[in-house]
Amino acid sequence: xxxxxxxxxxxxxxxxxxxxxxxxxxxxxxxxxxxxxxxxxxxxxxxxxxxxxxxxxxxxxxxxxxxxxxxxxxxxxxxxxxxxxxxxxxxxxxxxxxxxxxxxxxxxxxxxxxxxxxxxxxxxx
Amino acid sequence: xxxxxxxxxxxxxxxxxxxxxxxxxxxxxxxxxxxxxxxxxxxxxxxxxxxxxxxxxxxxxxxxxxxxxxxxxxxxxxxxxxxxxxxxxxxxxxxxxxxxxxxxxxxxxxxxxxxxxxxxxxxxxxxxxxxxxxxxxxxxxxxxxxxxxxxxxxxxxxxxxxxxxxxxxxxxxxxxxxxxxxxxxxxxxxxxxxxxxxxxxxxxxxxxxxxxxxxxxxxxxxxxxxxxxxxxxxxxxxxxxxxxxxxxxxxxxxxxxxxxxxxxxxxxxxxxxxxxxxxxxxxxxxxxxxxxxxxxxxxxxxxxxxxxxxxxxxxxxxxxxxxxxxxxxxxxxxxxxxxxxxxxxxxxxxxxxxxxxxxxxxxxxxxxxxxxxxxxxxxxxxxxxxxxxxxxxxxxxxxxxxxxxxxxxxxxxxxxxxxxxxxxxxxxxxxxxxxxxxxxxxxxxxxxxxxxxxxxxxxxxxxxxxxxxxxxxxxxxxxxxxxxxxxxxxxxxxxxxxxxxxxxxx
Numbered sequence: 001x002x003x004x005x006x007x008x009x010x011x012x013x014x015x016x017x018x019x020x021x022x023x024x025x026x027x028x029x030x031x032x033x034x035x036x037x038x039x040x041x042x043x044x045x046x047x048x049x050x051x052x053x054x055x056x057x058x059x060x061x062x063x064x065x066x067x068x069x070x071x072x073x074x075x076x077x078x079x080x081x082x083x084x085x086x087x088x089x090x091x092x093x094x095x096x097x098x099x100x101x102x103x104x105x106x107x108x109x110x111x112x113x114x115x116x117x118x119x120x121x122x123x124x125x
Numbered sequence: 126x127x128x129x130x131x132x133x134x135x136x137x138x139x140x141x142x143x144x145x146x147x148x149x150x151x152x153x154x155x156x157x158x159x160x161x162x163x164x165x166x167x168x169x170x171x172x173x174x175x176x177x178x179x180x181x182x183x184x185x186x187x188x189x190x191x192x193x194x195x196x197x198x199x200x201x202x203x204x205x206x207x208x209x210x211x212x213x214x215x216x217x218x219x220x221x222x223x224x225x226x227x228x229x230x231x232x233x234x235x236x237x238x239x240x241x242x243x244x245x246x247x248x249x250x251x252x253x254x255x256x257x258x259x260x261x262x263x264x265x266x267x268x269x270x271x272x273x274x275x276x277x278x279x280x281x282x283x284x285x286x287x288x289x290x291x292x293x294x295x296x297x298x299x300x301x302x303x304x305x306x307x308x309x310x311x312x313x314x315x316x317x318x319x320x321x322x323x324x325x326x327x328x329x330x331x332x333x334x335x336x337x338x339x340x341x342x343x344x345x346x347x348x349x350x351x352x353x354x355x356x357x358x359x360x361x362x363x364x365x366x367x368x369x370x371x372x373x374x375x376x377x378x379x380x381x382x383x384x385x386x387x388x389x390x391x392x393x394x395x396x397x398x399x400x401x402x403x404x405x406x407x408x409x410x411x412x413x414x415x416x417x418x419x420x421x422x423x424x425x426x427x428x429x430x431x432x433x434x435x436x437x438x439x440x441x442x443x444x445x446x447x448x449x450x451x452x453x454x455x456x457x458x459x460x461x462x463x464x465x466x467x468x469x470x471x472x473x474x475x476x477x478x479x480x481x482x483x484x485x486x487x488x489x490x491x492x493x494x495x496x497x498x499x500x501x502x503x504x505x506x507x508x509x510x511x512x513x514x515x516x517x518x519x520x521x522x523x524x525x526x527x528x529x530x531x532x533x534x535x536x537x538x539x540x541x542x543x544x545x546x547x548x549x550x551x552x553x554x555x556x557x558x559x560x561x562x563x564x565x566x567x568x569x570x571x572x573x574x575x576x577x578x579x580x581x582x583x584x585x586x587x588x589x590x591x592x593x594x595x596x597x598x599x600x601x602x603x604x605x606x607x608x609x610x611x612x613x614x615x616x617x618x619x620x621x622x623x624x625x626x627x628x629x630x631x
Binding site for chain 2: 042
């Protein structure tokens, strides 16, 4: 059972692992830059989930071809890919803002370590 | 008339763009354009509200002319009209307040603050209007990005607190998006009306259950539902008044609205109450959040931190309305969205006015303000009477309907929680009131220390008295709103909210 189970689902298992790594980085790492890296990995795993969900074996990219006609089973579903494109744009914007905030934080506290920053915040009042 | 749903966010998006371009040349022009955009979208929202109430029909608009299940549609129904009117109203009020406040608290940042404010309001209005679950995610992130920008212009600790909030927000958005994925792959559509037709057949589908759970968790993170509230106090503590005055009243509420929308209009009846115990979970977390927020608010010395913890408790009233899941309880929760937006907006704006005049943000330093800023403090008293829930202010009625809902559901523990938390909020707000109306000269020892403190003040040339008109008028409008919404709450309920909760029956 196990081999078939993994053979049929390995993309989803890899996506779940990636998501776990991302969430671990976001929550457990003390370094703010590593948290942002974790966030990016987490977002990427969601993009991959959409792409994998839209995958159809034997189908081609959703661009009209004369010889295939309008038969829907011959093309991959374009909608999840459009969603991923939009989500990537959103993700890039979030990462950009996060890095800008990271720079500001570093300039003010001289560290990227969350604990050190919190200690310096308390010291300065 | 049918363009109303699209006009509300579009006017604001356009205003944000023009405001930024004009603001680079002249800050006044940038401000004027953003204010015009907010004002115009408020007027359009009111028109839409009147239209929806008088016709009893939702206004639908297909974006780009694509017919709904294929394209994205914007829907202005009773609930959306209620929310957009509130959002754009608070937006206009805060815009009137903004220039003096920003000039004092964040000098030189105003040029970029006005477009961010317009974007934030546009994102929130878009979230309420869209009829598409993925489009909701996009507007959610537009609002969130604008909020990060606004919060980061705050004080020294602002960027750090905002970065932590950003990580939480990104996780929340990510969970929601993942839920959308599960929903799409099992139902094959993203349109809310279409989904509500298809989902009854998929009630027992595991993927749909996962989708519902993920979407609600994502939105609950954004809503600051206990125990996912931990980002909130630090963020508000460092935020400029204008940012806190927009985000505390409306942003968390719009996430709560999105949960209500999923509960009532997307997932089939009974799905959130019986198939998955989502409403009950939200209800119990809210009950815990109400007590936690109210108790921690008592322990705070900083005015803004106290308001932040109070917000953790107050947003949970809306959650409790969802948890009760009966018509009268949900009416209480929905009414509390407006009531709390008015009251918390009022209290944050008053905090900003006090800071402008005296530089004080700590509660023990607020002594004697009743003398020096009398009118502002009368407005403050109206705000806290609303918070505690004294009739005829708005706060009384939402709690009253929640209590009725708790009786109907037989939820006696929640009933007790509402009563106890009202007493607790009386404790923390009357503590401030006592400080404000205490005679500054009655304790000689403290007076001398206070005088010593005043010399250390970095800005000794604070003009005394009530704040300037551009800041006092918004405060007065909100204070009047707290009373008017209280007196006329039955109009709101019979015209709007009874229609909204109709899917629950009864």
